[in-house]
Amino acid sequence: MxxxxxxxxxxxxxxxxxxxxxxxxxxxxxxxxxxxxxxxxxxxxxxxxxxxxxxxxxxxxxxxxxxxxxxxxxxxxxSTARRAGPELISSLTVQELSARSDHWLEAQGRLTHPMRYDRTTDRYEAIDWDQAFELIAKHLNALPSPDDGIFYTSGRTSNEAAFLYQLFVREFGTNNFPDCSNMCHEPSGFAMREAIGVGKGTVLLSDFQLADAILIFGQNPGTNHPRMLGELRAASKRGAAIVSFNPLRERGLEKFQNPQNALDMLADQSTNISSDYFQLKIGGDLASVKGMIKCVLEADAQAHAEGKPRIIDVEFIAQHTANFEQFATDVMAEQWDVIVRESGLERAQIQRAADIYMQAGKVIACWGMGITQHKHSVATIQMIVNLLLLRGNIGRPGAGPCPVRGHSNVQGDRTMGIVEKPKPAFLDRLGQVFDFTPPREHGHDTVGAIEAMLNESGKVFFGMGGNFATATPDTELTHRALRNCALTVHVTTKLNRSHLICGQEALILPCLGRTEIDMQETGPQAVTVEDSMSMVHLSSGINPPAAPDLLSEPMIVARLAQATLKDRSKTPWAWLVADYSRIRDKIAAVFDDFADFNTRVSVPGGFHLRNTAAERVWVTGSGKANFNAHAVPVDLPIHQARKNQQSPVFNLATMRSHDQYNTTIYGMNDRYRGVFGERRVLFINKEDIQELGMQAGDWVDLESLCDDKTRRQAKRFMLVEYNIPRACLAAYFPETNGLVPLSSFADHARTPTSKSIPVIITAHDGNSLRAAVANE
Structure with a gap:
């Protein structure tokens, strides 16, 4: 190409x-x-x-x-045929590997052998598995405290591996579980647990077939969840309203042609997805939803005064909710000029969105990381839940909140106990089943883990999958934190940037992929995962392992536990990993919702975990679903930055390209946004380009604004004219992650604010040379 x-x-x-x-x-x-x-x-x-x-x-x-x-x-x-064996990895120094692009690192193929970093030669060299586990155990057992160990988890980890992992770490003595959830949907869990008593969505896939309206906030399913477009296509065809709130025009929210539908393909037919598309400004979702609620309450008051049927569900609110009166008073006191200014929408647009909501009998609200990665993300999600509660749109068919999570088992990891603030009841049961005393002190989340590694050297970082150094904010600071460790370890299938940010010692441990046959003592094994809608099902690989030396993630955890804990642990690690059904029996013993796990998961499609809010059972302090009042924020980092700058200050959101999944770069194209062969691009409104005195195709530098007196820059980005609101920008991560201050995170949930970064734009050196771009 x-x-x-x-x-x-x-x-x-x-x-x-x-x-x-x-x-x-x-x-x-x-x-x-x-x-x-x-x-x-x-x-x-x-x-x-x-x-x-x-x-x-x-x-x-x-x-x-x-x-x-x-x-x-x-x-x-x-499943690639390419292999990144010791010969390839050892032929280049880490410095030389670091000069290669993320795309190049991914393209080298599957890792085949455990590798140990030799600081004297600056190269990775092969090591056998026993030596690798002995080295990790030596470092872990030499720590002054178990809390000096940092144990990261990626959302690709299976339920069985995650359960064993959290068990090992807690037997070791810490709750330090920074997790990819800390960087994506942590605000969803926090907000919904306070509001409805459960941190997961309440809908099933079948509910999309019943909804009269589907509201989509801060999500681009065409790139991030393409299979969702099939459900939206079907909903659109039967006449459901689909209302999208997103700063950028995203093609997947406009039109979809199902590549698995022969009629669509042969006739070149497509389906309109969004019936209405509201381009609010970055971070304007809370104001927009609060404006919709204000419209609903105004319409309800008028209907009540005229003796007409009520707009809100009075019976549901009285029976199932708390704090409604205080909440309604707060909403009605919010001024329309503030709502309009902070949303970026006209009042008529907000009224239109509210009218669609009021006319729909059953409503689903979906959201993605365009909602969760803001300072006010928890408040925004609770406002979306407030909107649903107004008309009883939780706990009945065709309605409910639907946070659409990213990685395949990120929700399951949390269910299995990968959490830095575990509930006492869970620790009690875990200790009873495995006969030990779990630690009670809260551990580090992702931001806290980086801070801890920065502040004290000698820590051990263990990454169960993922690409920690690239996925995290404040890139330079995060890299410094990892290099401050005595040992960094990464379980992985392929080479990535994190493996090149080494502690004093470093290991790469290659594991089986989900597509591969996992053969253990009792035969081939299956693992389980939990999807975004709490369905738990089996996964069995069909391909031979990419290399004979690969171990499964459960086996890696078991052997690490044996090497580290030795006689301190009463857990039969080797026996458990000989047959994964034994792990599932232990999961059932710890979690009531997994009773009879092996039998229930053997049914095609698996089983659904109980969701109390879907049953209108509210496990909250009030015993009811809680309305939560929040003012439209007018003092966010973007507001503060604009007070102190004469230059134009833009609000930058980071996002994926279409040839990317999380931090994995498959190619250099972003087909739906019309960008090919380049990733260092900056999407910007045409009028903003003109106001800057520049042209599309010019190269610019970005600098984020923060009051911590640290200068953060990302250099050489090409201006791309795009349909995006004024003063809003978008660019790809991880190229712009270094602009996100470690200190800038969501209130309560501590998720980095990667979707709202105040930045200024300056011309890149040599900008008089226009980009070598064909504008067609």
Missing amino acids: SNKKVVRVYDRPAGGWGALKSVAQQIIEQGIPKKGALTLLSANQPDGFDCPGCAWPDADHTSTFEFCENGAKAVAAE
Whole structure:
């Protein structure tokens, strides 16, 4: 494929032939055309594996095709014929590897052997598994306190691996569990637990077939959850209103052509997705939703005064909620000029959105990281829940909150106990089942872990999957923190940037992928995962392991526990990993919701975990669902930055390209946004480009604004004219993660504010040379 940098308008629907072409190309590039196609046919099937991509649930576990473009890319990348063995890794110094792009690192293929970093040669060298576990155990047992160990978890980890991992770490003596949830949907869990008593969404996939309206906030399903477009397409076709609130125009929210529907493809038909599309400004969701609520309350007051049927669900509010009167008073006191200014929408647009909500009998509200990565994210999510509560849209078919999580088992990891602030009841039960005394002191989340590694050297960082150094904020500071460690360890399938940010000693431990056969003492094993809608199901790989020396994640945890804890642990680690059904029996002994786990999960499609809020059982302090009042924020970091700057201050949101999943870069294109061959781009409104005295294609530098007196810059980004509100910007992560201060995170939930970064723009050196871009 040409590396020519091209920017052009994309006017085709999402999906379609472009998606099929992209899938075919990815399979061919990975050198596995026949094997890749066969592997895809086993994705999300009853006797196959769960897609290692997103956490969107499967519509039909017996259909022929249950994968999407990005899922196919993930499967092809994991099933690649390429190998990054010791010969390749050892041939380059870490300094030389660090000069390569993230895309190049990913493209080298599957790791095949444990590797140990040699600081004297600046190279990774092969090491056997026993030596690797002995080295980790030596470092862990030499720590002054178990709390000097940092144990990170990625959302790709299975339930079985996550359960054993948290058990080992707690037997070791700490609750230090920084997790990828800390960087994405932590605010969703916090906000909903306070409001409705459960930190998960209440809807099932079947509810999308019943909803009269679907509200989508801060989410781009066309790139991040493509299978969701199938549900939205069906809802649109039957006449449901789909209302999107998003600063950028995203093609997946406008039109979709289902590549798995023969009629759509042959007739070149597409379906309009959003019936209404409101381009609010970055961070304007809370104001927009509060404005909708104000419209609902005003309409209800008028209906009540005229003796007409009420707009709000008076009976539901009286029976099932608390704090409504105080909440309503707060909403009615909010001034419309503040709502309009802070939302970026006109009052008529807010009224239109409210009218759609009031006319719909059953409403689902979905949101993604465009909502969660703000300072006021918890308040915003609670305002969305408030909107649903007004008309009883929680706890009945076709309605409810739906936080759409990213990685395939990020929700399951939390369910299994990967949490830095565990509940006492869980610790009590865990201690009873495994006969030990779990630690009670709260541990570090992701921000806290980085701070701890910065403040004290000699810590041990252990990463169960993921790409910690690249996924986290404040890149320079995070890298310094990791280099401050005595030992860094990463369990992984492929090489990534984190493996090159080494402590005094470092290890890379290669593991099996989800597409591969996991053979243990009693035969091939299956693992389980939990999707975004609390469905738990089995996953069984079909491909031979990429290399004979690979271990499964459960086996890595078990062998690490044996090496570290030795006679201190009463847990039969080797016996548990010989047959994963034994792990599931222990999970059932700890968690009541997993009673009879092995029997229930053996049914095609698995089983649904109980959700009390979906039953209108409110496990809150009040015993009811709580309305939560929040003022429209007018003193956020962006407001503060604009008070102290004469130069224009923009609000930057980081996001993925279409050829990317989390920090994994599959290619250099962003098809739906019309960008090809370049990742260092800055999406900006045409009028803002003109006001800056620049042109599309110019190169610029970005500098974020924070009161901590630290200068954070990201240099050489190409201006791309895009349909985005004035004073708002968007760019890809991880290229812009270094602009996010470690000290800037969501209130209460401490999620980095990667979707609202105050920045200024300056011309890049040599800017008189226009970008070598073909504007077509």
